[in-house]
Amino acid sequence: MIKELHFRTPSRAVLHDITSQVQAAIREVKIESGLCNLYVPHTTAGLTINENYDPSVCQDILQRLEALVPMNGHYSHSEGNADAHVKASLMGHTATLMIEKGQLVLGTWQGVFLAEFDGPRSRRVLVKITATP
């Protein structure tokens, strides 16, 4: 079964912390041990895992991506969001996380982020949880 998480991103480019919603989806299914697949069904947003303690880390990731792939660069795609497509592919759209003791396994400083590059928008993240022995 696939669960859909819904988010409203607040600005054009933001790393939106979705860790607590993913954790809640895992608690609902009440499994001990397993895998948690995440999928972003959008072409101008992606997924990344990074620090969710000091918010300046997310700012640095966004600013560096903007320096490398500027919104106002030269692109063929005419919708004004070509940079967002490139940035989304750099971050990726799929992640497989581990579940142990009914909890998402994350490093001490890690959070899971929806990487929005063409907001503000309504976005979905698909979650599929599979129990393992």
Place this chain on the structure above:
Amino acid sequence: MIKELHFRTPSRAVLHDITSQVQAAIREVKIESGLCNLYVPHTTAGLTINENYDPSVCQDILQRLEALVPMNGHYSHSEGNADAHVKASLMGHTATLMIEKGQLVLGTWQGVFLAEFDGPRSRRVLVKITATP
């Protein structure tokens, strides 16, 4: 079981749309719900998910990657394809997609692409499909 998909890429750098071949591999196994793992066993090609409606999006991704990692930059690797190795690592080699109602779950505008950076070549993409409850 692992299924191998075979492709002949037409040029040095191309995002080659493999969505229909992945869908066909899923239809063959006749499962309702599951996961579809993709793996690129090459070091100068990768995988990405992005828009397959307006082809200018793929052109923009390739052109921006070339601006960031130029073929004729300064590299140590002497085969003339060092840029292709870097680009492949930026795109990644593995993806886990979801299957529901016997179909690959993709966003409206999404396709799955073999990201070729050192073609034209014969390339393989490995597909492993697992049923889930």
Place this chain on the structure above:
Amino acid sequence: MIKELHFRTPSRAVLHDITSQVQAAIREVKIESGLCNLYVPHTTAGLTINENYDPSVCQDILQRLEALVPMNGHYSHSEGNADAHVKASLMGHTATLMIEKGQLVLGTWQGVFLAEFDGPRSRRVLVKITATP
């Protein structure tokens, strides 16, 4: 069950080949066919798959990442490792590999690398192996 692999990275930035340790973890569980999920629980290190034959390929990847995301760039995060966070997100933190005949399935020239960007450090890579029919 999750197995933890432990590594001591030798320098600030290095692609540390972990292929043989991942293979050893697979041999321990004695399965024929399955999936091997890898996860890096750190925010300044990631995972990548690339050539482990000519070491100049890894040097080129690291040097190009440094050109794109310089250690001494302008960042908000004050710990001096903001570049390492950005580079880790570009490489990614999760990978799903395939197992067949009790072995990791890799291309001829491929290895699996812990991508260290803020070493030297003690690092962990989590491995979860699941048998498939």
